[in-house]
Amino acid sequence: MPRRTARQQATVTTMIDIAAGMAVQTQRIARRDVVELGEVELTDEEDARLGDALLHIEQVAEDLRRLRGPG
Incomplete structure (x- = not known):
């Protein structure tokens, strides 16, 4: 993890x-x-693409939550 000031981390x-x-x-x-x-x-194609996009969004949100960590 890079060294950051408290303000930078916030x-x-x-x-x-x-x-x-x-x-x-x-x-x-x-x-x-x-x-x-x-x-x-x-x-059917649009439904599949929407499903894929929503899944991708869900995965990205989870990745961001993990990156942020506790707190």
């Missing part, structure tokens, strides 16, 4: 928290607007 932690929150919010919006409301009928 900045990094805040950036990670914001990015993780954005990833989760994007996932929620996509699920709600496209999947759960059922306003759009997806082709």
